Amino acid sequence: MGRLVLHRLAATVPVLLLVTAGVFALLHLTPGDPIDTMMAESADPAVKAHLRRELGLDRPIPVQYLQWMARVVRGDLGRSIRNGEPVIENVSRRLRPSLQLALLAMTVSLLVAFPLGIVSAVRRNTAADRAGTTFALFGICMPNFLLALLLIFVFGVTLRWLPISGYVDPLEEGWDGLRSLVLPACTLGLALAAVITRTLRSSLLEALGEDYVRTARAKGVSEWGVIGGHVLKNAMIPVVTVLGLQLGTLIGGAVITEYVFALPGVGRLVVDAVFARDYPLVQGVILLIAVGFIACNLVVDLLYGWLDPRIRIR
């Protein structure tokens, strides 16, 4: 397992270098002068010159990249133009709502997907199976923002059961905090549940046809014993693969969900920074999101080794 970890980490290094180069290049892709884009044309030339010096834009591009990288490896991702605060502080302040949303969404998705996927596979070609596959299709084709507005319309506007926007910290306000996150978590979680349901159903159907399942049944193991004890772990590898592939979609979904429900998370920070043309903040947050995404994919890769020992040996 140690070798697998080292191998995966080594493979990540060149990708990380290219990611930093890509994020650095973002500022230079701006048509025209990035300083003019960030600040109003009428801004004081002295202020513009100061910002240009501070961002190092008055130096050759290779020098700028090396200086930027030297700061990045020390944990200095620059400062927001809007509030002057370091990017790291901006992000760390917004991290809690995002993590709470991700955790709750993951819980919703697993609570929905596992029963649906298992029932669909075990009761194949029945009404329950058709309901499961229809749900999966519905979830995959439904954009996050539309599902969010549908949930707001039904549970917020019509039934008035849940708040339609805003954030209350569940760690401080308990029940009220949880209520503020129910609709965002369902928006994000149901989309993920759809993909997991579909994958789990097909991988369970494949595993149910294996010889060891027939042997277990012949030994008198109950159907649910076969599923829980033998089939589920073997059917998990495609599910973990899909979870890894869906991480990007989940993060993108979180950006939209936080925007719709006015949650003060990292996703909302990206959107706000983009529209404020706060490029140092955009660069910093995008770099952190990409590094987090790479780290999550690394964990997914290592999970394979845990689920299937053959991958460790290879």
Add this chain to the structure above:
Amino acid sequence: MDGSTRASASAEPGWRALRRAARARLAPFGALVLLAAVVMALGAPVLSPHDPLKQNLDNTLARPGRTHLLGTDNVGRDVLSRVIWGTRVSLLAGIVSVALAAAAGSVLGLVAGYAGGRVDALVMRAMDAVLSFPPLVLALALGAVLGAGLTGVLVALGVVYTPTFARLMRGQVLSITARDYVDAARALGAPAFRIAWRHVVPNAAAPIVVQASLSVAFAILAEASLSFLGLGIQPPQASWGSMINAGRGYLQQAPWIVFGPGTALFVTVVGLNFVGDAVRDALDPRLTR
């Protein structure tokens, strides 16, 4: 056409593929939706009952009725007309961004697979780097630096989808160049470019077409998401995503502003998924086994 000609025509790979596509259970629905979307996009000036940009402040938030089948929005514009015109933006964004990605990705994958060595390593690590960004976040960042508007969105989505095609093409190139007929062409002295053009590209085309047909639906969703966030085509021009965003403030008084374009978007994406599945079944039946 005599019997033998008919038999030989029906045995051609193209006909077999078409028959397989038509047999897919939900393909007719998908094809119908796609046809309707194309007709709406092309015939928008004739089909739309009202001017999609014309405001009528005396008739704002009007319920769906005879004059306005899907009601009016907060400045009195006809929602149905805007949905019809929005079809153009969605289809254009879906098709053009995927075409850009398929072209760029195929060239990069072809070069990487054919050149091998350092060129291959550099191109593929660059593709891995692009894949290291969550797609919507990358599109958002690129859209931000390229500026709001349809062109920025098309380029951003093109970049986001390029690595998928590059990986696919590289895999195809590696597999095809190891076959006997490519060895034979080399032995006959065919130059690399001719081998790539005459033997590799035609044989690698089917998986690229399958991937492209499956990607269009997701590109439409991505364009709608970016327009919803305000990065796509700018008001007052209509796009489904921006219409939904504009309508969310009136969800209580006029839900039709959101659910008119929302239904069009959902049905189009479902239909395109069915078409994509049918194309996959037709061109690459191994994938469905």
